[in-house]
Amino acid sequence: MDVKFQWTQDMSVHNDVIDAQHKELFEKLSEVLQKIIADDYDNAVDGMVNFFEKYMNGHLVYEEAYLREMNYPHLEEHHQQHEVFVEKYNELKERLSEDDANIDGIVFDIENFMGSWLTSHILIEDQKYAKYLQQK
Numbered sequence: 001m002d003v004k005f006q007w008t009q010d011m012s013v014h015n016d017v018i019d020a021q022h023k024e025l026f027e028k029l030s031e032v033l034q035k036i037i038a039d040d041y042d043n044a045v046d047g048m049v050n051f052f053e054k055y056m057n058g059h060l061v062y063e064e065a066y067l068r069e070m071n072y073p074h075l076e077e078h079h080q081q082h083e084v085f086v087e088k089y090n091e092l093k094e095r096l097s098e099d100d101a102n103i104d105g106i107v108f109d110i111e112n113f114m115g116s117w118l119t120s121h122i123l124i125e126d127q128k129y130a131k132y133l134q135q136k
Contacts, residue, residue, distance in 0.1 A: 013130040
């Protein structure tokens with residue numbers, strides 16, 4: 001099974017730092033899913049936990065600070081959407097640490113929630129601020 005998430009040019013928010021962070025996120029998500037599917041579970045869990053915690057503490061903070069600096073009027077709504085991501089991540093992290101973790105269910109959730117949420121968040125919500133900033 002080949003599960004892959006890929007950043008595309010239509011996801012660009014016209015900020016090199018944020019675009020690079022989004023690209024890295026998609027690459028890591030695909031890598032983690034491939035490791036889980038290949039039963040390289042231990043490395044997948046460690047890699048996912050370390051990367052996503054670093055990502056949340058880096059990208060989400062950077063993006064929100066950037067939007068605050070640019071006086072983005074919908075920052076609070078954007079922050080709330082990031083909180084949904086953080087909560088789901090914490091839930092997946094907890095489920096992965098359980099002795100009887102349902103790997104198939106976790107892979108399904110990673111693929112469906114994380115991948116779908118990220119894609120729609122970047123294509124819809126992040127594009128709202130990209131458009132706002134281009135008009136500004």
